[in-house]
Amino acid sequence: HIESSLLTPLNYSKAVIRYGTTAVFADPHEIANVLGMEGFKLFFEEAKISPIRIFLEIPSSIPIEKELSTTRSRIDVEQIKELLEYSNIIGEVMDYNGLLSCDNNIINKIVVALKHDAIIDGHAPMLNLQDLCSYVSAGITSCHENDYPQDLLNKLRLGMYAMIREGSLSRNTELISKITLNDKRRLLLASDDLLPTDMIKRGHINYNIRRVIEEGIEPLEAIQMATLNIAERFGLSLHLGSVAPAKLADMIVLDDLKEFKPSMVFIDGRLLVKDDRVLFDQKFIYPDHVKNTVNVKRKIRKDDLKLDIDKDAFINVIEVTDSLITNHLIQEINDMQGLEKVVVIERHKASGNMAVGFVKGFGLESGAIASSISHDSHNIIGVGVRDEDLVLAINTVIDMQGGFTVTKNKKILAKLELPIAGLISEKEADTIAKELSYMLDIIKEELNCKHNSPLIALTFLALPVIPHLRITDKGLINVDQHKIIQLQKK
Template identity: 30%
Template sequence: MTVTADWHITNAKVLDVFNQKFVETDLWVTGDNIVFLGTPIDGIATQTYVAQGQYLIPGSIDAHMHVESTTLAPTTLASVFMDRGITRAFIDPHEIASVAGAPAIQYMLDEAGRTPFHYHVMLPSSVPATNFERTGAALHAADLKPFYDHPDVGGLAEVMDYPAVANGDPDMMQKIADALAAHKTVDGHGAGLTSEQIADYRNVGIDTDHEAVNAQEAAERAALGMHILIREGTVEQDELAILPAINAQNQRQFSFATDDKTAVDIAENGGVDHSVRVAMNAGMAPELALTMATLNAAEAHHLTNVGALTAGYVADLVVVSDLKTLKPTRTLVSGEWIDEHEPVLPRPFATNLMNVSLVEANLVLPLKTGRAHVIDVKPFHIDTEHSIVDVPMNEAHEFVPNAEFAKITVAERYHDLGNGVGIIRGLGIREGAVGTTFSNDSHNVVIAGASDEAIVQAADALREIGGGMVVVDGQGGVTALPLEIGGLMTTASVETTVAKTRELHTKISQLCNVDFDVFQTLSFMALPVIPSLKITDQGLFDFDTWSFIGIDAE
């Protein structure tokens, strides 16, 4: 047999993901595909790469993530990921779509096509996520269907509106039907759901879930046929709790996802490459951990030619010298070495949706007795506790923040339609305020602070920069990171973004006595589809009763 190739990669230990072992062999690449594994009788290659005994592994895959959570533009993030041996990601542009609708999805697809990195854009299923918050856009089945003709669309993103599924909502059922008709994946979102409710998801064709938070949930859902995307993000760190659920029989039903990770976290720790290291440090064999990050993730989304190093598969591969660090020596994406590519600069997305005005009168929180419903933060988790406790108030029976309890507000930013006000414990804000327009899922303005004056100042600063992240210190000084792409992402470089974000964190550390990412935690306080007590622009929302409640607990 004669093999003619563009690249002959020799003297390598190649990961066989099907048998989970390394094999000393050669690899032959033509165009963007692997055409042969082994030593042919006659092989001719234009160029040869001698791996010098290093390991060859498939490019890692992030099975579910939101680019917007990184605050980086898609092209910027692509370069960061490829430098870490990540070559593919399934992304849900729910955040930017909630701000600007179908044009935002098209922007993400256009930007995805400008980089060698493989972005699979999952169409947002729930914009708005619920009718309990006001948002910048609404997407119906008819709005999404034309996008399935685009080759970079991977399916329907996390279906988070369980009641719509359980009740057979016609528009939701049509969204799912359109994805399945296009032979695409439908991702789930099973936060807090029972096995019976997960079965409702399975019955309509939903077959992945990234919301398992412990081994029991993961094992139960895997047994129901769900593919478990093990989440290890900046706030949501569920991996170590889930790993005990994996065994020899079900291991093909698990892969890795970051969901929501900051630029600083990725720069310091990595993306799904970090997930692989977490698994290996917990005792998992490197061969299995790498298979979960590659072949398993591809199979979860029904890709039959991705995630393995053998003939017929896309030539996405990483050369590494050390399996403990997984630091790439070189990375090949679709048959091209990325170190030979010039960086792709992001393009702007022209939209100005910061129509919000907030005054101190909007923040007054009257109390009857001083006993109130309080959002209790759970560090490193996106869910909260719903507490009923005594809180401080003044002689006028109005809530007064202190070192234990802060005031939190969510203000609708698209048409200046008002704000909700509540009480939050666990952020440790002693003075000033912290605010952002990155607030899942509708991305209204969310601010927590120690005084009404500081909260108003934070809102004014966010409006002035067109959206982003701000910290107001105790003396009224403002530190800000503008996120000019819809108030969610920046066109700045990763180096600039990381440096500015670290500056914000330093400022926060002077205001708050906590060891977790306050911005990331704050961004989930307005997400009513996650337990237990949250706040939207319309008020306090109780997940367990699926309804709004007042502040007073009598």
């Protein structure tokens, strides 16, 4: 997802090409959730002038779960038909609950895609084998949600392509050393959600290659997982994925097979990177109205965060981990040690929807963090120890029309503006990485946060299609049971 880099497609291209990435397959469902068809088309137009090849996938699940979260936009089956003129790849089918229950909305989208011979990408975290068989039988042929060895093996045995991720939070490469595979042709390398700080620190897909080699894969097989396998999966191996006669001249020159840092990068035979210097400079201008997408009924007040909970009651608590998976805890209200308050504010339709809950695992000792990125509906989300800091953090995000904020003792310690749809900036990667790095240092040093990736963890707390417990503007979501539950345990 390009949007997870906090960059526009052009600035993303300038960043990743330095690490040898010459083509990406991107599902722009983040910007499409906020801007709808316009968001997809803006990215498509910008991709046209990108030096790297950007293959956009059609967002399949907007809204992702219409009963469980409020979103601004909708892409229905008629719009899918229109977008099939732009792309023949359907982005990850995240509404697996809808698919497994034969919901007409998602079924009709898949039928249209199959009639157009489109490739359909998947999102199937921790499905049991029976449900996974049903999911695959719908024509979905790849998945990046592979967090456990058996899950990965099940998908490969059913003929799916399995993507191995090294993102800012989802890191699955170690799975390779836990299974035995003689044939690696259906293993693909992916970044999924990667912050610019991590990209600049370690690299892009070239880092994934280094990691799989560390896990025991031969270097040539590792390169194949980042090139030919991907081209074959998306039906482009006639032109891309290898260096051979009649293929497009997309090539990188490496000094060694250890760091995989290119000294030169060629696309279509043109030298575009030499000695870490990018040799192009295109521009794309976004319309002003896409920088004004935060629409709330009013700013929040401290009284909004008060909770009516019985004395000695037990409450449902979200526990964040070092992966996208959360745990569902039940804790006595009198035992608040290690808990932070989490708040979600609807920001698209000024409905006034708001939910308040508790989360464990950030390890904050003080202050608050807020964000207008909260997958996939992208309402405003905040986590904090003191209500006054939470209120300030969330209201500052509203004032900025999107971004990240960090507060403590009623003061703003750091902020990063993300004006385009409340998701991305027009600044280049080095600048955003510097601002983000400063913010992460503040979160660690001033708020004493114990989590390794607090911003990414915060932005995924509202995603109701990854187990086990989440929170949206409509309340706490039991993902396993696909329903809204009360904060107080009955």
